[in-house]
Amino acid sequence: MSRTLVCQDAPYQREADVVVTACEAVEGGFDVGAPDSVLYPEGGGQPSDHGAIGGVPVRDVRRDGAIVWHRASAPIPLGVHRAVVDWERRYDHMQQHTTQHLLSALALAEFDLPTTTFHLAQWDRAGSPPPCTIELAAPELSQERLDALAARVNDEIRAARVIRIRSLERDQLEAHGVRSRLLPAGLDGPIRLIEIDGLDLNTCGGTHLGNTAEAQGLVFVGLERARGRVRVSWLSGARLLRASASWSSREKLLSARLTRGADQHVAAVEQLQEAARRAEREVSAAREALGATIGRALQGSAFPLVFAAGAADAALLRSIATAALDGHDGGLVLVADDGLFLVAGPAPWVAACAPAVAAALGGRGGGRGERFQGSGADPTRLDAARAALLSC
Ligand SMILES: [Zn+2]
Structure with missing residues (x-):
């Protein structure tokens, strides 16, 4: 296993000292290099952290071999500095990423649906939370099965299963039933694994929650066919709570405007549409007569x-x-x-x-x-x- 970073070993650590060993001017800022970092570099489908080093804002963290490069907005002198993680962003990624592990594990084990891709959409928190998506290797998926999958994911969130970081030698993976992605060639030594207690063991380099309960819940918000597969999108964690609040306030506005309860909104809109079509026909006839x-x-x-x-x-x-x-x-x-x-x-x-x-x-x-x-x-x-x- 290539050496793991502080952010991987201790995903709940929000700040730590970093040793800056390089600082290079590049277009759009400065690339600040350090051998280790509390800031997560983009990888494994998880976007990089934002944060600060020595008070200088950092975005776009990448790992290149032994060095973690942080794109800083100003130069940072070589030496030891305090690095701080934009925790709200990171925790959101941990929630969405962990939900994906749980979702993919249950989709495969109980619904025979292998996950082929995962997209963790970035959320700037000013706007509506974007859903994350996975593609499942199936030509179609009924709403009933999707509902059943959501129910199972929420069961396991409620079950508050412990999530551990483990490592195994490569030749032990099969014996442990590891649900593995393709491992990079030339990777030596033990393999980093994420275990959802009693449920899943999966190779991954990202940051995850310590307990499934912290994912808070999952709601599917989209199901579409794409290239012979189905793409499902969901909200969980803070995104789900934020979206629920906005659904609720929109529902109140609609109830006031339509003077009907939420369960009557669709019928009310259909009546309005029909009335508008009728009025359009009447106006058209009146115009002809005039x-x-x-x-x-x-x-x-x-x-x-x-x-x-x-x-x-x-x-x-x-x-x-x-x-x-x-x-x-x-x-x-x-x-x-x-x-x-x-x-x-x-x-x-x-x-x-x-x-x-x-x-x-x-x-x-x-x-x-x-x-x-x-x-x-x-x-x-x-x-x-x-x-x-x-x-x-
Ligand atoms: Zn992961």
Whole structure:
């Protein structure tokens, strides 16, 4: 086993002295090297710690052979300094990572679902907690089985099983039934293992809780198929508590707005959607009727005609034009208050006159055949549009 670090041997240690043996200026800060660290370097699916060394903020910790490199925001002199872990971030990672061990162990042992990948999403704590995800080697997974898996994980969280750090020689792994990832080539000596008492023994270099109870609980929040596997996402620990608080406050807001209890929210939203669709259909029918009425009233006018159509939208302009030109071969320009306009009539007339009318109105538009529509027209320039029609 490559030598373990303080952060691995004592995952609950929040600060320790580090011996800084190198400090190099790099783009974006300084790489501060030390042979050991209380700050966890990214690895095994677990993101690196944040924290500080000698009061200088540190983010992005990596391990390169015998040296742990800390990306610091300022140079740090060689020598001994106090390193402090951003404990809230680290503990969140320990909760999510340990939940993953428990989840993967139970998925395999009791549901015959091997885990193929794990993603520990980083949470900046200012925003909503992102779920973590694993992919399971199965083409599909029913909601009932997922619910059963969640129930089993929560059973084992409640059972408060002790979690230990162990080590075994490589040739002992099989005899101990170790659920092993692929071990890196060239790794000599004993292998570091994480044991959930009575449940799981798994090779891992990350930081974990000391007891399953500290994971607090698990709720699955997503299930999707991906590349012939299923991807499940969950919240546990502090993320679950934070999300529950926001679900609860959102539910209260919705209950107040919808004047219904939470169990009626979906039905209430469906009723609102249906009412909105009905209103949309009624508005559309009323617009058609209004357009037909205005259009018929315009039929007695002298064409070509320029008409101020008031607070009309594009659909109403089309309805007016269709009714006004029914049985006519005249031409018509409609201008709405907000600058929408429509030039309608026989195609050759539209082609000949519409660009000049648009220019006279100060608007822009386009179209082909019997309709040319646009926006940006100045509704006070109707006389200019009439003048343009006389000369087109
Ligand atoms: Zn682990």
